[in-house]
Amino acid sequence: KKSHQKMKMIRSTAAERGRRRRPPGRGGAPCFLVVLALVVVCGGAANESSAHHQHGEPLWAYHEVVPGGGTLRFLRDRVSLWVMMPSSVATATMVPFFARHYEGLGVDMRRVTVLLHRDRTSQKTVDALVAAALLRAFDVDVDKGSSRVGVVPVYSSDVKRDAVNRWLRTLPEGDFVVYADLDEFFEYPRDLEAQIQNKRQFDFVGFMMERVGTNFTFPALRDIREGVAIEDQFPLKCRTRAPLKGNDRKHTLFRVVDRRGTRRQFQSSHRFDNESKKTLRRRPGVDFARGAAWWLPVNFFFLLARSDFLSTP
Secondary structure, eight states, X not given: OHHHHHHHHXXXXXXXXXXXXXXXXXXXXXXXXXXXXXXXXXEOXXXXXXXXXXXXXXXXXXXXXXXXXXXXXXXXXXXXXXXEEESSHHHHHHHHHHHHHHHHHTOOGGGEEEEEEOOTTOOHHHHHHHHHHHHHHHOOOTTTOBTTEEEESSOOHHHHHHHHXXXXXXXXXXXXXXXXXXXXOBOBOTTHHHHHHTSOOOEEEEEEEEEEOGGGOOOOOOOGGXXXXXXXXXXXXXXXXXXXXXXXXXXXXXXXXXXXXXXXXXXXXXXXXXXXXXXSOOOTTTTHHHHHGGGHHHHHHHHHHSTTSSOOO
């Protein structure tokens, strides 16, 4: 009887310990985040493993990208790009850089589809600037209409998700897709072609890196006609999402259908329908940022104290 009572007491103590909440302040480090410009996403490859979790989603493995990475030229006739953007002066300035980057990677600009957010308050002069930029970059005429351009009066995550999912359902099953925001510039591993053709990899995942100006300044983006590359305008790389446990991963290239023949659909800009956070193994080395996050507020206020922090060169 005593032995039974002792075992019962041990189990009760273990259950209480399991229900005990973590003391405040021990979970994650508080820090501040100011994201003024997201201009580069560094790509990596995701291996679709044959092993699956209970719900059938694949396991993932990530790979770093090195400078001078792979291109999409070998997929030129099979890769399409979809992007949504607002009608603004900043958009008109960013579009040429966006087009130059992806055309340099080998994407055919005639295979780019644009969804333009143009609300009722947008000015006609701004709309004209954006329309002219899209015509020059992608050969799409917003005013005359085209199958490769659409206009919506409101923006929301649901509107964006539903639009890209409808577009995905129109593509051939063997095609590949680049789904990028206007301020996201994807890069790929050098052996991209070999991974697709030899290793049968059909989904690649990238990790986000914010770019800022020299001396931690946030200058306005200069016109492409000035001849200054966007990488030179924002030379410093920062990882701000991972320390805050934010979603810093994105599918940078994927085939329209997965290995099981299922047509891919998005539940958000970062995840497919059959994908959950639990099925994705975190990037190696991310946990180091948990400690570093403690000194981010200190550095933030130190930068605010600089006389040139808020100045624009």
